[in-house]
Amino acid sequence: MMDHFLYKNGLLHAENVSITEICEAIDTPFYCYSVATIERHFRVLEAALKGLKATICYAVKANSNIAVLKLLGDMGAGADVVSSGELIRALKAGIPSNKIVFSGVGKTKGEITHALKENILQINVESEVELHCVNTIAKDLNKVAQVALRINPDVDARTHEKISTGRSENKFGIEWNSIDKIINDTDRLQNIEISGLAVHIGSQLTDLSPFRDTFKKLKEFVFHLESKGAKFKRLDLGGGLGIPYNNDETPTPQEYGKVIKEILGDMKCDLIVEPGRLIVGNAGILVTKVIYYKKGDTRNFIILDAAMNDLMRPSLYDAEHEIINVIETNQNVEKNAVDIVGPVCETGDTFARQVKLPKCETGDLFAIRSAGAYGAAMSSTYNSRALIPEIMVNKSRFSTIRERIEPETYLNYEKIPDW
Numbered sequence: 001m002m003d004h005f006l007y008k009n010g011l012l013h014a015e016n017v018s019i020t021e022i023c024e025a026i027d028t029p030f031y032c033y034s035v036a037t038i039e040r041h042f043r044v045l046e047a048a049l050k051g052l053k054a055t056i057c058y059a060v061k062a063n064s065n066i067a068v069l070k071l072l073g074d075m076g077a078g079a080d081v082v083s084s085g086e087l088i089r090a091l092k093a094g095i096p097s098n099k100i101v102f103s104g105v106g107k108t109k110g111e112i113t114h115a116l117k118e119n120i121l122q123i124n125v126e127s128e129v130e131l132h133c134v135n136t137i138a139k140d141l142n143k144v145a146q147v148a149l150r151i152n153p154d155v156d157a158r159t160h161e162k163i164s165t166g167r168s169e170n171k172f173g174i175e176w177n178s179i180d181k182i183i184n185d186t187d188r189l190q191n192i193e194i195s196g197l198a199v200h201i202g203s204q205l206t207d208l209s210p211f212r213d214t215f216k217k218l219k220e221f222v223f224h225l226e227s228k229g230a231k232f233k234r235l236d237l238g239g240g241l242g243i244p245y246n247n248d249e250t251p252t253p254q255e256y257g258k259v260i261k262e263i264l265g266d267m268k269c270d271l272i273v274e275p276g277r278l279i280v281g282n283a284g285i286l287v288t289k290v291i292y293y294k295k296g297d298t299r300n301f302i303i304l305d306a307a308m309n310d311l312m313r314p315s316l317y318d319a320e321h322e323i324i325n326v327i328e329t330n331q332n333v334e335k336n337a338v339d340i341v342g343p344v345c346e347t348g349d350t351f352a353r354q355v356k357l358p359k360c361e362t363g364d365l366f367a368i369r370s371a372g373a374y375g376a377a378m379s380s381t382y383n384s385r386a387l388i389p390e391i392m393v394n395k396s397r398f399s400t401i402r403e404r405i406e407p408e409t410y411l412n413y414e415k416i417p418d419w
């Protein structure tokens, strides 16, 4: 998918703003997002689903900054949330509660109460014990909870094992063969209305066939249950469509939409999709500066001021994010293999191994691409580092959408006991 991070006059820009210009005002490292790119990705998906009664409930976990949520909400997106914190964010950003679904295998009583009080569209329930818990809480609140049952379709998403969720050995969803019984038993749960079924088989899928297999299973299952008298208002298809990280090939949203239309286009019920990465992944970069260029006997290292605490994906999933110079380099200049690392005290703090780059020195700026999804949202203060700023660019303007959170600030929450 296209993004708006391009070189103009030899300088990397986010839309019409030069990254070097932002660096004059904001210390690196920082995340930088492009409004036009987020909008474009949303619109492309929306167009791919045209003709279906589908709502795009953006997966807040991918990038939960309220400025991003507001932008998407204004375009008509709903939200898929997985915690009270995300629900607070979505509502704060103005996303209407009747477009919010609540997913997750371990919702607490507090979270279920919160969701019911806010009258959200539906709670996606992942086990029988959770269903009973929702019923009890709804009864106390004198409400009828709208619930979708998340099914585990036992389909291999063929993605990284840590983000694959659709196999029966994964903790997610309700096993296929126990749904019948649960739906039967639900008649006795006065404060539950089963409004639909849900699936989500994993993230960063680069092949459409697992989606196809899942949607087919879902459809067969709906027919089977409807033949026994069940009625569903909605089917939630989850998220998971992958994006190109390092010029790799991924299915387009159009192709994804086509699969949905082919298999589920004739269903009577409404559809929900929960994309996260697809919308924001390529809409963000992590801007960072070289602290040292370190020469070694066997390897040379570029040591950046960004680290694994700012962007976990390379150390956690061996993800390969493309890393480019902010000031464009001459294509013909000599390139040498280097490892690009952060300053954190573990070898896992490595962004790239043996990539070929022109010579560089202290102060040079780099952009780690495709960092808009699961970047800032997964960051931590490991090594007592700051939580880095997030900047949003809109045409020729930029704005800080999250300030840097310094150790001095979060240290205010720590105490030495006085015993």
Ligand code: LLP
Pocket: 059, 062, 080, 103, 104, 163, 200, 202, 203, 204, 238, 239, 240, 241, 274, 275, 276, 277, 278, 313, 317, 373, 374
């Ligand atoms: N719906 C549910 C129920 C999910 O669990 C997820 C992601 C999504 C939707 C959105 O999936 P997406 O469209 O973004 O693939 N931190 C990992 C990704 C974890 C995904 C967790 N669930 C990473 O950086 O690759």
